[in-house]
Amino acid sequence: MSTSTETSSIIAGAASSGRPRPGGSARDLLRALPWIAPALLLIFGVVVYPAGVMFFNSTRDISLSGLDKGSAGFDNFAEVFAFPYFWPIFFRTIVWVVVVVGVTVLLSLGLAQILDKAFPGRKIVRLAVIIPWAASVVMTTMVVFYGLEPYFGIINTFLVDVGLIDTPEGYGWTRNPGTAFAWSIVVAVFVSLPFTTYTILAGLATVPGDVVEAAKMDGAGPARTYFSVVLPQLRGALSVAVLINIINVFNSLPILKVMTGSIPGYDADTIMTMIFKYIQNQHKIDVASALSVVAFLIVIVIVAAYVKVVKPMQEV
Numbered sequence: 001m002s003t004s005t006e007t008s009s010i011i012a013g014a015a016s017s018g019r020p021r022p023g024g025s026a027r028d029l030l031r032a033l034p035w036i037a038p039a040l041l042l043i044f045g046v047v048v049y050p051a052g053v054m055f056f057n058s059t060r061d062i063s064l065s066g067l068d069k070g071s072a073g074f075d076n077f078a079e080v081f082a083f084p085y086f087w088p089i090f091f092r093t094i095v096w097v098v099v100v101v102g103v104t105v106l107l108s109l110g111l112a113q114i115l116d117k118a119f120p121g122r123k124i125v126r127l128a129v130i131i132p133w134a135a136s137v138v139m140t141t142m143v144v145f146y147g148l149e150p151y152f153g154i155i156n157t158f159l160v161d162v163g164l165i166d167t168p169e170g171y172g173w174t175r176n177p178g179t180a181f182a183w184s185i186v187v188a189v190f191v192s193l194p195f196t197t198y199t200i201l202a203g204l205a206t207v208p209g210d211v212v213e214a215a216k217m218d219g220a221g222p223a224r225t226y227f228s229v230v231l232p233q234l235r236g237a238l239s240v241a242v243l244i245n246i247i248n249v250f251n252s253l254p255i256l257k258v259m260t261g262s263i264p265g266y267d268a269d270t271i272m273t274m275i276f277k278y279i280q281n282q283h284k285i286d287v288a289s290a291l292s293v294v295a296f297l298i299v300i301v302i303v304a305a306y307v308k309v310v311k312p313m314q315e316v
Helices: 002-017 024-057 075-082 086-115 122-134 137-147 154-161 177-205 209-217 222-233 235-250 254-260 271-280 285-310
Strands: 060-062 068-071
Touching: 024 060, 024 285, 060 285, 075 086, 075 285, 086 122, 086 177, 086 235, 086 271, 122 177, 137 154, 137 177, 137 254, 177 235, 177 254, 209 222, 222 235, 235 285, 254 271, 271 285
Parallel strands: none
Antiparallel strands: 060 068
Protein backbone atom coordinates (compact mmCIF):
# COMPACT_ATOMS: atom_id res chain seq x y z
CA MET A 1 0.00 0.00 0.00
CA SER A 2 2.78 2.38 0.91
CA THR A 3 4.60 1.50 -2.29
CA SER A 4 1.62 2.41 -4.46
CA THR A 5 1.15 5.68 -2.56
CA GLU A 6 4.79 6.61 -3.12
CA THR A 7 4.47 5.73 -6.81
CA SER A 8 1.37 7.88 -7.17
CA SER A 9 3.09 10.82 -5.49
CA ILE A 10 6.11 10.47 -7.78
CA ILE A 11 3.87 10.44 -10.88
CA ALA A 12 1.95 13.45 -9.61
CA GLY A 13 5.19 15.34 -8.96
CA ALA A 14 6.50 14.53 -12.42
CA ALA A 15 3.25 15.70 -13.96
CA SER A 16 3.33 19.00 -12.10
CA SER A 17 7.02 19.85 -12.44
CA GLY A 18 8.24 17.77 -15.38
CA ARG A 19 7.60 18.21 -19.08
CA PRO A 20 5.46 21.16 -20.19
CA ARG A 21 1.84 20.35 -20.93
CA PRO A 22 0.70 20.39 -24.57
CA GLY A 23 -0.60 23.80 -25.56
CA GLY A 24 1.25 25.58 -22.78
CA SER A 25 3.63 27.34 -25.14
CA ALA A 26 0.73 28.60 -27.26
CA ARG A 27 -1.02 30.02 -24.20
CA ASP A 28 2.21 31.66 -23.07
CA LEU A 29 2.57 33.24 -26.49
CA LEU A 30 -0.95 34.62 -26.35
CA ARG A 31 -0.29 36.09 -22.90
CA ALA A 32 2.92 37.73 -24.13
CA LEU A 33 1.39 39.02 -27.36
CA PRO A 34 0.11 42.35 -25.92
CA TRP A 35 3.63 43.10 -24.68
CA ILE A 36 5.51 42.16 -27.84
CA ALA A 37 2.91 43.48 -30.30
CA PRO A 38 4.48 46.99 -30.58
CA ALA A 39 7.87 45.45 -31.38
CA LEU A 40 6.28 43.09 -33.92
CA LEU A 41 4.48 46.00 -35.59
CA LEU A 42 7.72 47.96 -35.76
CA ILE A 43 9.56 44.99 -37.29
CA PHE A 44 6.76 44.53 -39.82
CA GLY A 45 6.70 48.20 -40.78
CA VAL A 46 10.47 48.73 -40.93
CA VAL A 47 11.73 45.33 -42.14
CA VAL A 48 9.07 42.97 -43.46
CA TYR A 49 6.94 45.40 -45.50
CA PRO A 50 9.87 47.16 -47.28
CA ALA A 51 11.44 43.77 -48.02
CA GLY A 52 8.14 42.57 -49.47
CA VAL A 53 7.87 45.67 -51.68
CA MET A 54 11.47 45.12 -52.81
CA PHE A 55 10.75 41.51 -53.78
CA PHE A 56 7.55 42.56 -55.56
CA ASN A 57 9.24 45.36 -57.54
CA SER A 58 12.01 43.01 -58.61
CA THR A 59 9.48 41.04 -60.68
CA ARG A 60 7.71 44.05 -62.23
CA ASP A 61 8.27 46.16 -65.33
CA ILE A 62 8.44 49.71 -63.95
CA SER A 63 8.75 52.70 -66.29
CA LEU A 64 10.98 55.76 -65.84
CA SER A 65 8.05 57.63 -64.27
CA GLY A 66 7.42 54.80 -61.80
CA LEU A 67 4.40 53.33 -63.62
CA ASP A 68 3.96 49.59 -63.11
CA LYS A 69 3.48 48.07 -66.57
CA GLY A 70 2.91 44.53 -65.31
CA SER A 71 4.87 41.43 -64.50
CA ALA A 72 8.39 41.02 -65.84
CA GLY A 73 9.02 37.58 -64.40
CA PHE A 74 12.71 37.05 -63.84
CA ASP A 75 13.83 39.38 -66.63
CA ASN A 76 15.21 41.92 -64.15
CA PHE A 77 17.36 39.26 -62.51
CA ALA A 78 18.54 38.13 -65.94
CA GLU A 79 19.59 41.71 -66.69
CA VAL A 80 21.47 41.91 -63.40
CA PHE A 81 23.51 38.78 -64.07
CA ALA A 82 23.97 39.63 -67.74
CA PHE A 83 25.57 42.92 -66.80
CA PRO A 84 29.25 42.49 -67.82
CA TYR A 85 30.58 44.17 -64.68
CA PHE A 86 28.43 42.22 -62.22
CA TRP A 87 31.02 39.63 -61.20
CA PRO A 88 33.89 42.12 -60.85
CA ILE A 89 31.57 44.23 -58.69
CA PHE A 90 30.58 41.17 -56.67
CA PHE A 91 34.19 40.18 -55.96
CA ARG A 92 35.11 43.80 -55.18
CA THR A 93 32.27 43.80 -52.64
CA ILE A 94 33.71 40.69 -50.99
CA VAL A 95 37.17 42.30 -50.89
CA TRP A 96 35.62 45.45 -49.42
CA VAL A 97 33.91 43.52 -46.61
CA VAL A 98 36.79 41.17 -45.80
CA VAL A 99 39.51 43.85 -45.73
CA VAL A 100 37.50 46.44 -43.78
CA VAL A 101 36.20 43.97 -41.18
CA GLY A 102 39.54 42.16 -40.85
CA VAL A 103 41.65 45.30 -40.40
CA THR A 104 39.04 46.82 -38.06
CA VAL A 105 39.02 43.77 -35.79
CA LEU A 106 42.82 43.53 -35.64
CA LEU A 107 43.22 47.23 -34.80
CA SER A 108 40.34 47.13 -32.33
CA LEU A 109 41.89 44.21 -30.46
CA GLY A 110 45.06 46.20 -29.89
CA LEU A 111 43.25 49.45 -29.12
CA ALA A 112 40.90 47.78 -26.64
CA GLN A 113 43.84 46.16 -24.91
CA ILE A 114 45.47 49.58 -24.49
CA LEU A 115 42.28 51.26 -23.27
CA ASP A 116 41.75 48.45 -20.76
CA LYS A 117 44.97 49.41 -18.96
CA ALA A 118 45.10 52.16 -16.33
CA PHE A 119 47.00 55.26 -17.45
CA PRO A 120 46.64 59.03 -16.93
CA GLY A 121 43.92 60.52 -19.12
CA ARG A 122 42.33 57.17 -19.98
CA LYS A 123 38.79 58.60 -19.72
CA ILE A 124 39.63 61.38 -22.17
CA VAL A 125 41.17 58.91 -24.62
CA ARG A 126 38.14 56.65 -24.37
CA LEU A 127 35.87 59.59 -25.12
CA ALA A 128 38.06 60.59 -28.07
CA VAL A 129 37.70 57.12 -29.57
CA ILE A 130 33.92 57.62 -29.76
CA ILE A 131 34.21 60.73 -31.97
CA PRO A 132 34.43 58.91 -35.35
CA TRP A 133 31.39 56.89 -34.33
CA ALA A 134 29.39 59.91 -33.14
CA ALA A 135 30.26 62.08 -36.14
CA SER A 136 28.39 61.84 -39.42
CA VAL A 137 29.89 59.27 -41.79
CA VAL A 138 29.34 61.60 -44.73
CA MET A 139 31.05 64.47 -42.90
CA THR A 140 34.05 62.30 -42.01
CA THR A 141 34.32 61.06 -45.59
CA MET A 142 34.05 64.58 -46.99
CA VAL A 143 36.91 65.73 -44.75
CA VAL A 144 39.13 62.96 -46.14
CA PHE A 145 37.89 63.53 -49.70
CA TYR A 146 38.79 67.23 -49.70
CA GLY A 147 41.98 66.48 -47.81
CA LEU A 148 43.06 64.35 -50.77
CA GLU A 149 42.45 67.09 -53.33
CA PRO A 150 45.62 67.62 -55.43
CA TYR A 151 45.84 71.41 -55.11
CA PHE A 152 44.54 72.34 -51.66
CA GLY A 153 44.20 69.02 -49.81
CA ILE A 154 45.88 68.96 -46.42
CA ILE A 155 46.67 65.24 -46.70
CA ASN A 156 48.51 65.73 -49.98
CA THR A 157 50.39 68.68 -48.48
CA PHE A 158 51.39 66.53 -45.50
CA LEU A 159 52.61 63.74 -47.78
CA VAL A 160 54.76 66.28 -49.64
CA ASP A 161 56.14 67.67 -46.38
CA VAL A 162 57.22 64.23 -45.14
CA GLY A 163 58.75 63.40 -48.52
CA LEU A 164 56.41 60.57 -49.54
CA ILE A 165 55.41 62.31 -52.76
CA ASP A 166 57.12 65.04 -54.79
CA THR A 167 54.29 67.39 -55.75
CA PRO A 168 50.65 67.31 -54.59
CA GLU A 169 49.34 68.20 -58.04
CA GLY A 170 50.36 64.87 -59.52
CA TYR A 171 48.35 62.69 -57.15
CA GLY A 172 44.62 62.78 -57.72
CA TRP A 173 43.82 60.02 -55.24
CA THR A 174 40.05 60.32 -55.64
CA ARG A 175 40.19 60.44 -59.43
CA ASN A 176 41.67 56.98 -59.85
CA PRO A 177 39.42 53.95 -59.11
CA GLY A 178 42.12 51.94 -57.34
CA THR A 179 43.38 54.66 -55.00
CA ALA A 180 39.88 56.00 -54.33
CA PHE A 181 38.72 52.51 -53.37
CA ALA A 182 41.78 52.04 -51.13
CA TRP A 183 41.11 55.34 -49.35
CA SER A 184 37.47 54.32 -48.95
CA ILE A 185 38.70 51.26 -47.05
CA VAL A 186 40.79 53.52 -44.80
CA VAL A 187 37.77 55.69 -43.99
CA ALA A 188 35.55 52.65 -43.41
CA VAL A 189 38.06 51.19 -40.96
CA PHE A 190 38.34 54.54 -39.18
CA VAL A 191 34.58 54.89 -38.64
CA SER A 192 34.19 51.21 -37.69
CA LEU A 193 36.88 51.23 -34.99
CA PRO A 194 34.87 52.83 -32.13
CA PHE A 195 32.01 50.32 -32.12
CA THR A 196 34.29 47.30 -32.45
CA THR A 197 36.75 48.62 -29.87
CA TYR A 198 34.07 49.27 -27.29
CA THR A 199 32.47 45.88 -27.90
CA ILE A 200 35.81 44.16 -27.30
CA LEU A 201 36.47 46.45 -24.34
CA ALA A 202 33.18 45.34 -22.80
CA GLY A 203 34.27 41.74 -23.35
CA LEU A 204 37.59 42.42 -21.62
CA ALA A 205 35.69 43.67 -18.56
CA THR A 206 34.11 40.21 -18.19
CA VAL A 207 37.41 38.29 -18.25
CA PRO A 208 37.96 36.91 -14.71
CA GLY A 209 41.05 38.48 -13.16
CA ASP A 210 41.83 35.38 -11.10
CA VAL A 211 42.07 33.29 -14.28
CA VAL A 212 44.63 35.70 -15.73
CA GLU A 213 46.58 35.73 -12.46
CA ALA A 214 46.53 31.94 -12.36
CA ALA A 215 47.98 31.80 -15.88
CA LYS A 216 50.77 34.19 -14.88
CA MET A 217 51.52 32.16 -11.76
CA ASP A 218 51.81 29.04 -13.93
CA GLY A 219 54.57 30.77 -15.88
CA ALA A 220 52.63 31.92 -18.95
CA GLY A 221 54.09 35.01 -20.59
CA PRO A 222 52.03 38.00 -21.75
CA ALA A 223 51.54 36.65 -25.27
CA ARG A 224 50.63 33.15 -24.07
CA THR A 225 48.24 34.59 -21.47
CA TYR A 226 46.52 36.76 -24.06
CA PHE A 227 46.11 34.14 -26.79
CA SER A 228 45.37 31.17 -24.52
CA VAL A 229 43.32 32.81 -21.76
CA VAL A 230 42.06 36.30 -22.66
CA LEU A 231 41.25 35.88 -26.36
CA PRO A 232 39.07 32.75 -25.88
CA GLN A 233 37.08 34.70 -23.27
CA LEU A 234 36.41 37.37 -25.91
CA ARG A 235 34.80 34.88 -28.26
CA GLY A 236 31.22 36.05 -27.62
CA ALA A 237 31.92 39.79 -27.89
CA LEU A 238 34.27 39.36 -30.84
CA SER A 239 31.95 37.13 -32.85
CA VAL A 240 28.99 39.49 -32.41
CA ALA A 241 31.13 42.52 -33.33
CA VAL A 242 32.35 40.78 -36.49
CA LEU A 243 28.81 39.76 -37.48
CA ILE A 244 27.42 43.29 -37.08
CA ASN A 245 30.40 44.75 -38.94
CA ILE A 246 29.91 42.34 -41.84
CA ILE A 247 26.30 43.47 -42.25
CA ASN A 248 27.09 47.18 -41.84
CA VAL A 249 30.09 47.20 -44.18
CA PHE A 250 28.33 45.15 -46.86
CA ASN A 251 25.41 47.60 -46.88
CA SER A 252 27.59 50.69 -46.64
CA LEU A 253 26.90 53.34 -49.28
CA PRO A 254 27.90 56.86 -48.07
CA ILE A 255 31.68 56.32 -47.96
CA LEU A 256 31.95 54.82 -51.42
CA LYS A 257 29.40 57.25 -52.85
CA VAL A 258 31.45 60.24 -51.70
CA MET A 259 34.89 58.84 -52.48
CA THR A 260 34.20 57.11 -55.81
CA GLY A 261 30.88 58.59 -56.99
CA SER A 262 32.46 61.02 -59.47
CA ILE A 263 34.64 58.36 -61.14
CA PRO A 264 33.22 57.22 -64.51
CA GLY A 265 32.76 53.52 -65.16
CA TYR A 266 32.34 50.70 -62.68
CA ASP A 267 35.91 49.98 -61.57
CA ALA A 268 35.33 51.24 -58.03
CA ASP A 269 31.76 50.06 -57.48
CA THR A 270 30.33 47.59 -54.98
CA ILE A 271 26.85 46.13 -55.08
CA MET A 272 25.45 48.98 -52.99
CA THR A 273 26.83 51.74 -55.22
CA MET A 274 25.63 49.82 -58.29
CA ILE A 275 22.09 49.77 -56.87
CA PHE A 276 22.35 53.53 -56.42
CA LYS A 277 23.53 53.99 -60.01
CA TYR A 278 20.65 51.89 -61.34
CA ILE A 279 18.23 54.25 -59.58
CA GLN A 280 19.96 57.60 -60.09
CA ASN A 281 21.65 57.30 -63.47
CA GLN A 282 19.67 54.66 -65.33
CA HIS A 283 16.28 55.11 -63.62
CA LYS A 284 15.77 51.36 -63.45
CA ILE A 285 13.89 50.85 -60.21
CA ASP A 286 12.88 47.31 -61.15
CA VAL A 287 16.46 46.22 -61.94
CA ALA A 288 17.72 48.00 -58.82
CA SER A 289 15.14 46.05 -56.80
CA ALA A 290 16.34 42.80 -58.37
CA LEU A 291 19.95 43.63 -57.47
CA SER A 292 18.77 44.51 -53.94
CA VAL A 293 17.19 41.08 -53.65
CA VAL A 294 20.45 39.49 -54.81
CA ALA A 295 22.37 41.53 -52.23
CA PHE A 296 19.86 40.57 -49.53
CA LEU A 297 20.25 36.87 -50.33
CA ILE A 298 24.06 37.19 -50.34
CA VAL A 299 23.97 38.76 -46.87
CA ILE A 300 21.62 36.04 -45.60
CA VAL A 301 23.94 33.32 -46.91
CA ILE A 302 27.02 34.98 -45.41
CA VAL A 303 25.34 35.47 -42.02
CA ALA A 304 23.94 31.93 -41.99
CA ALA A 305 27.36 30.46 -42.83
CA TYR A 306 29.05 32.64 -40.23
CA VAL A 307 26.58 31.69 -37.49
CA LYS A 308 26.85 28.01 -38.45
CA VAL A 309 30.64 28.01 -38.29
CA VAL A 310 31.36 30.46 -35.47
CA LYS A 311 28.27 29.85 -33.28
CA PRO A 312 28.45 33.30 -31.63
CA MET A 313 25.91 32.48 -28.91
CA GLN A 314 27.66 29.28 -27.82
CA GLU A 315 29.34 29.37 -24.42
CA VAL A 316 33.13 29.32 -24.25
